[in-house]
Amino acid sequence: MRYISTRGEGTPLDFTDVMLAGLARDGGLYVPQEWPTLDFTAMAGFAGRPYAEVAVEVMRPFVGTSIPAADLARMAQEAYGTFRHPATTPLVQLNPGLFVLELFHGPTLAFKDLAMQLVARLMDYALEKRGERTTIVVATSGDTGGAAVEAFRGRSQVDLVVLFPQGRISEVQRRMMTTAGDANVHAVAVEGTFDDCQALVKAMFNHHAFRDQVRLSGVNSINWARIVAQAVYYFTAAVALGAPHRKVAFTVPTGNFGDVYAGYVASKMGLPIDRLVVATNVNDILARTFATGTYDIREVVATTSPSMDIQVSSNFERLLFDAYGRDAHAVRGLMGSLAQSRRFSVSAPALKALRTLFSAERAEEQEVAATIRTWMREAEYCADPHTAVALAVAEKETRDPSVPMVVLSTAHPAKFPDAVKAACGVDPGLPDWLSDLPKREERVTVLPNDQHQVERFVLSASRAAREGAAA
Ligand SMILES: Cc1ncc(COP(=O)(O)O)c(C=O)c1O
Numbered sequence: 001m002r003y004i005s006t007r008g009e010g011t012p013l014d015f016t017d018v019m020l021a022g023l024a025r026d027g028g029l030y031v032p033q034e035w036p037t038l039d040f041t042a043m044a045g046f047a048g049r050p051y052a053e054v055a056v057e058v059m060r061p062f063v064g065t066s067i068p069a070a071d072l073a074r075m076a077q078e079a080y081g082t083f084r085h086p087a088t089t090p091l092v093q094l095n096p097g098l099f100v101l102e103l104f105h106g107p108t109l110a111f112k113d114l115a116m117q118l119v120a121r122l123m124d125y126a127l128e129k130r131g132e133r134t135t136i137v138v139a140t141s142g143d144t145g146g147a148a149v150e151a152f153r154g155r156s157q158v159d160l161v162v163l164f165p166q167g168r169i170s171e172v173q174r175r176m177m178t179t180a181g182d183a184n185v186h187a188v189a190v191e192g193t194f195d196d197c198q199a200l201v202k203a204m205f206n207h208h209a210f211r212d213q214v215r216l217s218g219v220n221s222i223n224w225a226r227i228v229a230q231a232v233y234y235f236t237a238a239v240a241l242g243a244p245h246r247k248v249a250f251t252v253p254t255g256n257f258g259d260v261y262a263g264y265v266a267s268k269m270g271l272p273i274d275r276l277v278v279a280t281n282v283n284d285i286l287a288r289t290f291a292t293g294t295y296d297i298r299e300v301v302a303t304t305s306p307s308m309d310i311q312v313s314s315n316f317e318r319l320l321f322d323a324y325g326r327d328a329h330a331v332r333g334l335m336g337s338l339a340q341s342r343r344f345s346v347s348a349p350a351l352k353a354l355r356t357l358f359s360a361e362r363a364e365e366q367e368v369a370a371t372i373r374t375w376m377r378e379a380e381y382c383a384d385p386h387t388a389v390a391l392a393v394a395e396k397e398t399r400d401p402s403v404p405m406v407v408l409s410t411a412h413p414a415k416f417p418d419a420v421k422a423a424c425g426v427d428p429g430l431p432d433w434l435s436d437l438p439k440r441e442e443r444v445t446v447l448p449n450d451q452h453q454v455e456r457f458v459l460s461a462s463r464a465a466r467e468g469a470a471a
């Protein structure tokens with residue numbers, strides 16, 4: 001399997017190369033040259049199998065010969081062995097047609113652990129084999145950063161710098177990034193928004209001299225390995241509900257468009273997905289785009305679901321690439337317009353193509369709080385605010401009663417105790433193994449939203465750069 005950039009430049013690369021590269025050198029995102037498919041019998045055979053085994057089956061066509069199957073299987077076993085639920089991603093039924101897929105049973109209580117625990121092992125393995133080290137810079141609106149810190153802390157081949165927006169994440173999220181104490185992990189509070197942090201990461205990737213000097217890599221969902229690892233739970237959930245013999249729909253709380261795009265990947269592989277519903281909070285750029293065809297950046301608003309306080313949804317570019325018939329020239333035009341005027345218009349045929357599988361809707365803040373309250377009262381189910389955005393949107397969807405709707409639950413409510421308590425009066429305590437988190441010592445550097453200053457910091461944190469200079 002080879003991968004190409006959505007912007008069309010460069011030669012096709014294999015899985016390990018794109019995993020270590022993160023973002024393509026032309027600024028585009030990597031996608032597979034063609035879509036592999038799983039046949040009906042293979043998918044039906046996932047029923048009842050351990051999560052780690054299904055992960056290997058789903059990922060193998062993408063990994064190709066890049067990593068031997070036995071090594072992939074061993075790393076998947078180790079990665080999902082860190083989860084605290086025997087089913088890894090359990091499904092909870094809320095009413096006859098509505099299910100919640102709990103993706104928060106990993107070490108940092110968010111869906112990011114599902115990909116990050118595996119990707120960290122795959123990257124360390126590949127780097128060790130090549131005798132290389134890398135500097136990972138990650139932008140986070142709260143959860144990716146914590147998951148990356150937990151997955152990469154103490155790893156020998158990697159230095160990790162996490163950029164988060166100062167004052168715009170929950171205390172639990174911040175502490176998960178600032179209290180690791182490992183020498184290879186660096187938490188940076190940027191005076192700006194998540195979009196500023198993500199723009200800094202992309203600017204560093206596009207500054208090729210710097211990129212090469214620190215051997216830059218990324219583990220945001222711009223990294224293809226993240227996406228393919230996230231496609232797995234669409235299969236386990238759908239098969240548990242009767243796929244491939246029947247269709248299943250998903251509602252996905254969305255920000256950077258990685259998670260819902262992973263659902264698209266599952267659908268391209270043959271999983272019978274009826275609909276993918278994009279659920280946004282009031283930062284609704286995607287809901288507006290699906291409604292009007294215009295992608296138009298506005299000021300980001302702070303909400304009770306801070307991890308989705310995003311305007312620039314990176315992975316939408318991957319979807320546009322397919323919607324435009326894999327026309328890299330068209331994608332370059334759209335992204336050029338975004339960079340220049342903060343907006344672009346999706347052509348009528350491309351919009352029509354997007355709407356065949358996707359729909360999108362936003363949830364107001366009061367709807368999110370009311371949804372938390374309602375499910376607590378009616379089912380004693382405590383949803384975090386991100387999950388509640390999706391539950392609120394799923395309620396608004398016109399649904400075929402014969403198709404189960406699965407709402408992705410992307411975080412444990414204990415990561416957002418203030419919002420949950422304000423909505424329903426319940427204080428969702430941290431699990432025992434994290435009960436000392438509020439007392440751990442924090443280590444954080446505050447930096448302005450300035451590429452030059454952030455690059456200087458990354459350079460000083462990067463052993464790859466120091467070793468390169470010494471050689
Ligand atoms: C808890 C939570 N829910 C939803 C999302 C949105 O996911 P994505 O960015 O993949 O669209 C995020 C951030 O990624 C998150 O942390």
Ligand SMILES: N[C@@H](CCOP(=O)(O)O)C(=O)O
Nearest residue numbers: 140141142143144220221256
């Ligand atoms: N909500 C995310 C934002 C970054 O998303 P990613 O999936 O692209 O890493 C976060 O929690 O950081």
